[in-house]
Amino acid sequence: MGSLHNDSIESNSEKQNVLNRARILRKIDWQLLPFVTLFYLLSFLDRSNVGNAKVAGMATDLKLTGFRYNIAAAVFFIPYSFAEVPSNIALKLFRPSRWLPSIMVAWGIVMTLMCLVKSYQSLVVARVFLGLAEAGLFPGVNYYICLWYPRSERSKRIAIFFSAASVSGAFGGLLAYGIERMEGVGGLHGWQWIFCLEGIATVLVAILSFFYMHDYPATAKFLTEPERLCIIDILKQDSNNLSSRFDTEFVWQAIKDYRTYVQILIYSGLLVPGYAIALFSPTIINELGYSAANAQLLTVPPFVIGGIGTIIVGIYSDKHNIRGPYIIGGALVSLVGYILLYCSVRAGPSYVGACLAAAGVYPTVAIVLAWAGSNAGGDLKRGVVLAMVIGIGNLGGICSSFIYIDPPRFHIGHGTIMGFLSLSIIMSLFAMWDYNRLNKNKEAQCLTENITDDRGYEFQDMGDASPLFRYTL
Secondary structure, eight states: OHHHHHHHHHHHHHHHHHHHHHHHHEEEEEEEEHHHHHHHHHHHHHHHHHHHHIIIIHHHTTTTOOTHHHHHHHHTHHHHHHHHHHHHHHHSSOOOOHHHHHHHHHHHHHHGGGGGSSSHHHHHHHHHHHHHHHHHHHHHHHHHHHSOGGGGGGHHHHHHHHHHHHHHHHHHHHHHHEEEEGGGGGOOOOOHHHHHHHHHHHHHHHHHHHHHOOOGGGGOTSHHHHHHHHHHHHHHHHTTTOOSOOOOOHHHHHHHHHHHHHHHHHHHHHHHHHHHHHHHHHHHHTTTOOHHHHHHHHHHHHHHHHHHHHHHHHHHHHHHTOHHHHHHHHHHHHHHHHHHHHHHOOOHHHHHHHHHHHHHHHHHHHHHHHHHHTTSSHHHHHHHHHHHHHHHHHHHHHHHHHSSSSTOOOOOHHHHHHHHHHHHHHHHHHHHHHHHHHHHHHHHHHHTOOOOOGGGGGGGSGGGTTTTTOOOO
């Protein structure tokens, strides 16, 4: 009877711990996720509104003939890609509540001043500075989420904030439809007002975030002392006691790890279609025979579907604690959409294809980032890996900018994207096999050498090479 009583007490205690953990995480969600989601919505809106501006008359006014629009879209990604690793290292050195709002102010000012561009050359220069200023936001927020949540809880949080990309696509189409009506106000064209108003919104949100953003669990004023100790302990256990100090050794661990480059290939295979949808969906829908105004509105449903799918897939990926199968499944759905776009000659099926393309690819981007972050051991290595995956992967945006060159069917663009989606599927299968192989090797090593969690301090500088670290499949 005494044994049963003790078991009952232990069971109740475990249930209480689970409920307490869930309550603390929900409390953190309400403080962090609204801000970072709004940050990314504005970020994606500001980088991709050039697609809406093009359809709204910018191409005619700035004489964007030939490859000029493609070049203006592409130059954004060059500084954007190369500034991401330094930015995440800076985020580790400075406070997130100072670094992230500062870069937002910078790109918000650039975006606002883009309303003054009068030529193709000035548009290109403005896009270069926009890419440089925006570079730190996306990898920075992913890293920031990793500092607050255990690995099994990250996917749905990243999915919620990344769903802002889909929302921004829908919101951008609606905004562009309304702002176009300001043609001639203040001596500016409608497309210039798109840049101006969206830039001002970014600066205002950035200034507010200086006062309301939190840095780390250990310094979070909205948590009580017991709650702070609880979340710090959860994160410590989740990291297998790996080091969180700043040391260039961990930067080199990230750079030399072949698994970093596998994740880069997976991410690139998903990001090329993701950016192509953002940059060219108004043009693609316009070429299906719809008017410019209707094309702006018809970009909304694919992005809404993509946003809903992102959150649902993120929740289930965390629930099952697996990443690879969800990436493969989403890529296959998107592949079907692009096959429809490639083969169909009628507007109806082609539009369904555009919806499927967005619904499949947007959820996978959040999952692959959760996967890359979860499988990099140690705070600094994780930050560098995420920045490398996002930074190098974003060079795919240059490819996205140059593949839609053969209207109205865009066979080159759709065919290229099908190839990138296939690459992502193949590399995801390889990554799952490799992580499973490494986990089995580590389990065998722990059994052979009698390695338990009590010896975690011996391996704290090894990162995910620690025999106690297990990869997520």
